[in-house]
Amino acid sequence: MRTNDEVAALLAEYADLLAITGGDAFRIRSYEKAARSVAGYPQDLAQVDPAELARIPNVGRAIAAKIRDYLGTGHIRQLEALRTKVPDGVRRLTGVPGLGPKRAMVLYTERGIDSVDELAAATAAGRLEGLPGFGPKSEENLLRGIELVRKSAGRIRIDTAMDLAAELITRLSAVPGCIRCAYAGSLRRMRDTIGDVDILAVAADPAALMTAFRELPLAAEVIASGEAKTSIRTTDGIQADLRVVPEGSWGAALLYFTGSQAHNVRLREMAIHRGLKLSEYGLFDAGTGTGTGAPLAAATEEDVYQALGLPWIPPPLREDSGEIEAAQRGELPVLVTEADLRGDLHTHTNLTDGVASLTDMLEAAAARGYAYYAVTDHAPNLFMQRMTDEKMLSQRAEVRRLDGQFGGMRLLHGTELNIGPDGEVDWPAEFLDGFDLCVASVHSHFTQPREEMTRRMLRAVENPHVAILGHPTTRKIGRRPPVDADLDAVYKACARTGTAIEIDAYPDRLDLSAEHVRLARRHGVRFSIDSDAHAVGHLAAMRYGIGTAQRGWLSPDEVINTWPLDRLTAFLDAGRTRAS
Numbered sequence: 032m033r034t035n036d037e038v039a040a041l042l043a044e045y046a047d048l049l050a051i052t053g054g055d056a057f058r059i060r061s062y063e064k065a066a067r068s069v070a071g072y073p074q075d076l077a078q079v080d081p082a083e084l085a086r087i088p089n090v091g092r093a094i095a096a097k098i099r100d101y102l103g104t105g106h107i108r109q110l111e112a113l114r115t116k117v118p119d120g121v122r123r124l125t126g127v128p129g130l131g132p133k134r135a136m137v138l139y140t141e142r143g144i145d146s147v148d149e150l151a152a153a154t155a156a157g158r159l160e161g162l163p164g165f166g167p168k169s170e171e172n173l174l175r176g177i178e179l180v181r182k183s184a185g186r187i188r189i190d191t192a193m194d195l196a197a198e199l200i201t202r203l204s205a206v207p208g209c210i211r212c213a214y215a216g217s218l219r220r221m222r223d224t225i226g227d228v229d230i231l232a233v234a235a236d237p238a239a240l241m242t243a244f245r246e247l248p249l250a251a252e253v254i255a256s257g258e259a260k261t262s263i264r265t266t267d268g269i270q271a272d273l274r275v276v277p278e279g280s281w282g283a284a285l286l287y288f289t290g291s292q293a294h295n296v297r298l299r300e301m302a303i304h305r306g307l308k309l310s311e312y313g314l315f316d317a318g319t320g321t322g323t324g325a326p327l328a329a330a331t332e333e334d335v336y337q338a339l340g341l342p343w344i345p346p347p348l349r350e351d352s353g354e355i356e357a358a359q360r361g362e363l364p365v366l367v368t369e370a371d372l373r374g375d376l377h378t379h380t381n382l383t384d385g386v387a388s389l390t391d392m393l394e395a396a397a398a399r400g401y402a403y404y405a406v407t408d409h410a411p412n413l414f415m416q417r418m419t420d421e422k423m424l425s426q427r428a429e430v431r432r433l434d435g436q437f438g439g440m441r442l443l444h445g446t447e448l449n450i451g452p453d454g455e456v457d458w459p460a461e462f463l464d465g466f467d468l469c470v471a472s473v474h475s476h477f478t479q480p481r482e483e484m485t486r487r488m489l490r491a492v493e494n495p496h497v498a499i500l501g502h503p504t505t506r507k508i509g510r511r512p513p514v515d516a517d518l519d520a521v522y523k524a525c526a527r528t529g530t531a532i533e534i535d536a537y538p539d540r541l542d543l544s545a546e547h548v549r550l551a552r553r554h555g556v557r558f559s560i561d562s563d564a565h566a567v568g569h570l571a572a573m574r575y576g577i578g579t580a581q582r583g584w585l586s587p588d589e590v591i592n593t594w595p596l597d598r599l600t601a602f603l604d605a606g607r608t609r610a611s
């Protein structure tokens with residue numbers, strides 16, 4: 032799939048550069064759609080017959096020609112031409128939340144600003160004063176945006192890290208003498224962003240494995256290399272560490288390098304308290320020191336935890352945020368897993384901004400073994416999606432016809448409503464009555480004042496037709512901050528009205544975040560873990576939603592899409608009557 036991702040990135044860049052240079056809105060959108068379509072296309076573009084490229088959804092003749100250009104020469108001529116007009120930094124400026132392409136270009140042409148750092152400096156020095164469109168209010172938003180960009184700098188999305196880890200493990204495992212290989216660090220803890228990828232291995236010939244790691248085609252640079260640890264930077268600029276550990280200390284090493292540091296500190300304190308010493312080599316009698324003498328425990332994580340008087344603690348909980356105390360009391364939660372999920376309640380098709388047909392989505396969902404599946408395309412107030420009553424009703428007829436036709440999977444017909452600025456949603460009540468379930472989400476007016484935003488969300492939650500509050504804080508990791516609202520009040524209202532709160536599993540959202548999941552669950556709220564899939568490949572994003580749910584301490588019973596269909600339907604029915 033690497034080719035598809037490369038092409039998608041270039042098409043998205045082309046769309047951005049068109050937008051910055053004032054290109055035609057329709058054309059910009061067609062490139063954006065093509066980029067998503069290509070990224071979600073199941074077949075590797077390099078294997079597609081060049082004459083067939085134009086058959087990919089949203090890829091017309093002009094875009095197919097550009098893709099052929101790239102596959103043949105490694106470049107897209109028109110893109111190269113646009114790149115000469117717009118410095119790289121200006122495109123990065125459009126990554127600052129609240130700064131659109133037009134204003135980014137104004138900053139460049141009027142003030143010569145072509146990087147985020149320069150923008151920060153110019154703002155601080157008052158150099159934006161007098162620039163049309165950059166008043167004090169917008170400056171405040173810009174500063175917030177700059178802070179967000181800087182905080183996320185150097186960290187990557189979890190799916191990017193997971194794909195890299197999978198590739199590294201596949202390649203290293205194929206090296207003769209590689210006995211074990213696994214990922215650790217924040218990735219194993221399923222944090223929503225990842226600093227670097229940590230790989231652990233056991234090898235008959237450690238030096239040979241280190242050499243193989245340094246010589247991987249994706250290793251662009253060797254940062255450091257020694258007997259026990261090698262760090263590389265990949266061609267995508269991501270750091271990956273390989274540590275080769277003795278077979279006998281696998282468990283202790285996995286525990287140590289999974290972290291978090293705060294969790295490890297607690298474990299070491301517990302060891303010291305018992306006259307023991309815990310290191311990446313094992314748990315030892317304090318007298319014998321590290322690495323000398325036989326460890327009391329080292330082979331597996333279970334052994335080490337047990338020797339400290341604890342049950343094994345799942346990695347997503349290892350943040351020293353109460354898990355050690357819970358483990359001591361024997362009250363660790365039974366965490367929801369991907370295998371518990373019986374369905375997906377928020378998905379799109381190409382009727383709106385998805386890139387796959389209804390039947391392609393259903394086929395893929397059934398292959399995941401789901402018992403039920405909700406189709407929830409966008410509602411008309413998101414004007415760009417051009418939804419109409421007729422389109423929605425004809426989709427419903429199709430959904431009803433296909434019910435049970437894909438591996439017996441039951442289909443729910445729903446929609447993703449837009450929560451308007453005052454909390455109102457699309458369509459009158461009579462029309463909403465026809466849906467099996469409605470997700471409702473904020474898609475605009477993200478920067479309303481706190482009281483307004485709270486009132487808006489409460490009104491949506493109290494709407495009897497709203498079953499699920501979709502991507503509740505609307506954050507986009509590294510790109511858009513969460514909305515400012517009294518979320519605690521919103522969670523309370525969700526619990527009262529029987530409205531589920533979504534964990535949108537798509538890796539650039541992961542919304543709710545794990546921290547908020549923990550806040551919300553105190554009110555007895557139910558959750559729905561959804562892929563928000565816009566392409567067949569997105570259905571698999573569920574694993575990241577599950578990771579977030581686990582970090583939020585959720586058990587299966589708290590997640591409505593682990594329930595059998597009759598219990599789910601009863602919940603949806605109760606919500607409709609209770610809220611009104």
Ligand code: DGT
Nearest residue numbers: 216217224225226227229287288289290291292295
């Ligand atoms: P990241 O990479 O920023 O997303 O976060 P982590 O947790 O993967 O951190 P990383 O890669 O620096 O180290 C992986 C784990 O190894 C970390 O969670 C705990 C352990 N570790 C690494 N260096 C140290 C250290 O100097 N002291 C202690 N106690 N633990 C360490």
Ligand code: CA
Nearest residue numbers: 216217227228
């Ligand atoms: Ca790491």
Ligand code: CA
Nearest residue numbers: 227228229272
């Ligand atoms: Ca590391």
Ligand code: ZN
Nearest residue numbers: 447472501502
């Ligand atoms: Zn949405």
